[in-house]
Amino acid sequence: MAAVLPELVSYLEGLPEPHILFDRQYRIMAANAAYRRQFSPQGSVIGRTCHEVSHHFDVPCDQAGESCPLARSRESGQRERVLHLHHTPQGESYVNIELVPLRDARGEQAFFIEKMEPLRVAQGQPAVQGLIGRSEPFRRLLSQVARVGPSRASVLLLGESGTGKELVAQAVHEASPRAAHCLVVVDCASLPETLFESELFGHERGAFTGAGTSRPGLVESASGGTLFLDEVGDIPLPMQVKLLRLLESGTYRRVGSTELRRTDVRVVAATHRDLKAMVADGRFREDLYYRLSAFPIVLPPLRERAGDIALLAQALLERVASRPRMVLSAGALDRLQRHAFPGNVRELRNVLERASLLADELEIGVDEIEAALGADALSVPAPLLGTRAPEPVAVPPQRSLRDVELAVLQERLRSHQGTRAELARQLGISERSLYRKLRALGQHSGS
Structure with a gap:
């Protein structure tokens, strides 16, 4: 040499x-x-x-x-x-x-x-935490994370529910110079519109009924680190312009204050919705969409990562098994690899947890996997739902759009015979969004 x-x-x-x-x-x-x-x-x-x-x-x-x-x-x-x-x-x-x-x-x-x-944050072998996989779609995802992580660019994570968007957000954060600071998660789907602004930006004492003390918001808590906006498509339109100001200038105001505050956050957003379609329908601001999607990353569904199911199953089983040292038989693993998993990794986790509870031995067999997969297909017995055919709900023309939405949801509930997860998929929303709307429906019915 x-x-x-x-x-x-x-x-x-x-x-x-x-x-x-x-x-x-x-x-x-x-x-x-x-x-x-x-x-x-x-x-x-x-x-x-x-x-x-x-x-x-x-x-x-x-x-x-x-x-x-x-x-x-x-x-x-x-x-x-x-x-x-x-x-x-x-x-x-x-x-x-x-x-x-x-x-x-x-x-x-x-x-x-x-x-x-x-x-x-990523492994090519089963691990207690972090991203796991070896397939080509998984490697492409990691390559994008590695490239954008060290930058200041806003990242938009796109993909079906259950594909691991929060884990990828964590990976982007860990690959950035901000890794020593906080990653603060904002669950946009679960925050009521009336509380969204105060949760995000904080409030001053007396800003509204019940505000007995001043309180910092999640934006302030994330200063120096990363703000992860999960299910960003559920952010109310009036709040979108204030979020846009934060992205463009790094400034915000607490509720009840005129003081302009500054923060240094990197924003990572995620959604399973088609934001471009929402922009076209006027349900999402176009300028905010382009600010959020400086670097979009599409997360592959589990059906495109079939080669990763063995690694994921082993790692998930160690986390959720009802007893230590449980394993999958070769037949059980083969059955999992042939399943489409519309609920992605979240569904795989649920199936493994059910199967571990159904198994009498430490080895989980095909029968337990079949039973666990079949649980998602179970529907509520017809007598519990009533035998009458659903009738259309008449909504007077003077009712608000919210009333129309709740009336349609009420009608779908009467006619639906499957699980809440299936209903959410049919409506094109997440399960969290569905449960939020169900709570609103309960409050609306009782008013």
């Missing part, structure tokens, strides 16, 4: 992130202390190939199903970034790689410096 300048070795040694220097034949010529601690604490890596140490591959990454940054750099002539799944003494973990080519006196790429930043 060619000699390496001691000055370059000294420079790499002083860097806090894992770095290696290797040649065109993938042979490692220098590795700093951070790399040795992370990937090879027991032995030397000098002279070994990078793909052997990091992946346990006998051939370069691009010949083993991975994207090789060295091959990409040779083609582009520039630095390259990729996301890889690396072997470590603690198991497999995702690593964000940045490779920089070094040229010799003739201008040819002679050496390469590779920097590795582990993504601690």
Whole structure:
């Protein structure tokens, strides 16, 4: 191997992130202390190939199903970034790689410096917490998180209910310079319109009935960190303009105050709704949509991540099993992998919890999985619902839009014979939104 300048070795040694220097034949010529601690604490890596140490591959990454940054750099002539799944003494973990080519006196790429930043929020193996997966859709998701995390850009997470939007928001936060500060979650679907502003921005003493003391809002609590707006499509229209002001200027006012306050927050929003359609219908501000969606990320549904079900099932079972050390039989796992999971990871978790309660042994079999899957298809017996066919509810023309919505919901409740989850899917809303509307319906009926 060619000699390496001691000055370059000294420079790499002083860097806090894992770095290696290797040649065109993938042979490692220098590795700093951070790399040795992370990937090879027991032995030397000098002279070994990078793909052997990091992946346990006998051939370069691009010949083993991975994207090789060295091959990409040779083609582009520039630095390259990729996301890889690396072997470590603690198991497999995702690593964000940045490779920089070094040229010799003739201008040819002679050496390469590779920097590795582990993504601690994601695993390629079962784990107690964090994102778990190995499938290609999952890797694309992680790659987007790794790219946007260090920036200040607002992130909009789009996807079906149960796909793990809060976990991805946590991953964006952990990948940012704000990770040492708070991630504050705002459940937009559960906040009544009358309380939304005071919860978000805080209020002064005497601002409204019951406001006996001044109180900071969630925006203030998140200062320096990340504000996660879950189900942002449920934010009332009057509040959207105030949220827009916060995004554009970083300023807000507490309820009952004229003082303009400043905060430093990074906003991550999430929704299962079609915000573009809501903009077209006038139910969501167009300017707010574009402020929130500086960097949109679409979360893949579980049916597109079938290869991840085994990893997810093992990890979830450890969290929800009725007894320790419960496992899935091969047949049970195969049955899970053939299910469409319209409720995504949340549904998988529920199925595993039910199956663990139904199992008499520590091994969960196909019968228990079938019974657990069948529980979602159960409907309320007809005698409990009444045998009369539902009649249309007449709504006088002078009634408000809210009254019309509640009347339609009342009619659907009378005719629906399935679960609340099925009704929410038919109405195109989340279960939380449905229960909020049911509470409103109960209050409305009693008034």
